[in-house]
Amino acid sequence: MDLSILQAIELAISHELEARQSYLALAAETDDPELKHLLQEIAQEEAGHEASLRSRLRLYEQKQLLWDTISRYVSPAMCEEILKNPQMLQLGGERRHITVLFADIKGFTSLSERLDPSQVVEILNRFFSQMVDLVFEHHGTLDKFLGDAMMAFFGAPLDVPQAASQAVACAVAMQRRLQKMRQDNATPITGLRIGINTGEAVLGNIGSPQRMDFTLVGDVVNVAARLLELAKESGADIILGESTFLEVKGESFQIVPGPAVKLRGRQELTVSYQVNW
Numbered sequence: 001m002d003l004s005i006l007q008a009i010e011l012a013i014s015h016e017l018e019a020r021q022s023y024l025a026l027a028a029e030t031d032d033p034e035l036k037h038l039l040q041e042i043a044q045e046e047a048g049h050e051a052s053l054r055s056r057l058r059l060y061e062q063k064q065l066l067w068d069t070i071s072r073y074v075s076p077a078m079c080e081e082i083l084k085n086p087q088m089l090q091l092g093g094e095r096r097h098i099t100v101l102f103a104d105i106k107g108f109t110s111l112s113e114r115l116d117p118s119q120v121v122e123i124l125n126r127f128f129s130q131m132v133d134l135v136f137e138h139h140g141t142l143d144k145f146l147g148d149a150m151m152a153f154f155g156a157p158l159d160v161p162q163a164a165s166q167a168v169a170c171a172v173a174m175q176r177r178l179q180k181m182r183q184d185n186a187t188p189i190t191g192l193r194i195g196i197n198t199g200e201a202v203l204g205n206i207g208s209p210q211r212m213d214f215t216l217v218g219d220v221v222n223v224a225a226r227l228l229e230l231a232k233e234s235g236a237d238i239i240l241g242e243s244t245f246l247e248v249k250g251e252s253f254q255i256v257p258g259p260a261v262k263l264r265g266r267q268e269l270t271v272s273y274q275v276n277w
Contacts, residue, residue, distance in 0.1 A: 006057070013053050013057070016050035017046075020047050023040075026039050076136075095201070098153050098156055098198070098199070099163045099197070100197055100216065100224035101135075101171060101196050101224065102196075102224050102225050103152075103192055103195075104192070104193055104228060105148040105192060112148075128150060130178075135170055138166040138167070138169055138170035138173070149228075151221075154166045156203050156216075164196075168196060168238075168253055169253075172238070175277045192237065193236070194239070195228030195230065195231055197220050197240070197244055198243040198247055199218070199241075200220060226264055226266070227240070227241055229263075229264065237275070239258060241270065241271075241272065244273075245271075253275055255274070257271075258271075258274045259272060
């Protein structure tokens with residue numbers, strides 16, 4: 001928001017109040033009943049005009065605040081769509097079919113130990129700026145940063161056609177973007193690991209009255225996080241859960257079977273797939 005323009009508008013509105021007070025003062029001075037009544041009517045109209053202007057200004061400020069908040073998590077195009085149709089954004093809690101993507105940086109702990117904290121922050125900011133741009137390009141939503149990792153999801157808050165395909169395409173684009181950054185000597189980061197899973201999750205504002213986060217909860221999130229751990233253990237760049245594989249099967253991605261493993265916290269074996277890019 002342009003604060004200088006908003007301050008100028010506030011000043012202009014305040015003149016409405018001054019004018020109203022002037023009309024009332026004049027009404028108090030005159031002995032002419034008809035003129036007194038006229039001045040009082042004008043003062044009342046000024047009061048209504050002032051209230052209307054302030055109301056419209058508050059609505060604008062609220063819309064801009066909502067834009068500033070939502071645009072941190074979704075692309076400008078999706079943000080615009082939400083603002084045009086706010087009823088599409090159900091914040092109270094909703095079960096949705098979602099594809100979740102976790103990504104983290106290979107060997108970042110050892111890298112950060114060799115650098116000043118300010119350098120670490122600069123590297124992370126530069127890298128994640130590139131990755132978030134790709135999430136937005138593929139119609140995804142940024143959920144959160146987790147140190148040297150990030151979480152995004154596809155398919156909400158607005159419905160996204162072929163959300164699983166968008167997530168896998170985003171993962172491939174992230175790997176290629178990092179490769180390009182390395183070729184340009186734009187980052188010391190050597191690699192990226194990604195885990196992707198698809199399924200049902202509850203989406204909404206979750207937390208306490210003091211601190212709420214618009215996020216996902218559900219087993220689909222837990223499995224995506226475990227698949228990221230599997231990528232670390234196996235040295236794979238991108239690992240998909242079976243549900244994601246079934247939704248993108250037959251598309252142009254280069255996918256090969258991965259190991260069936262027992263993920264931490266689960267009893268049954270989880271089938272995985274690796275994406276070559």
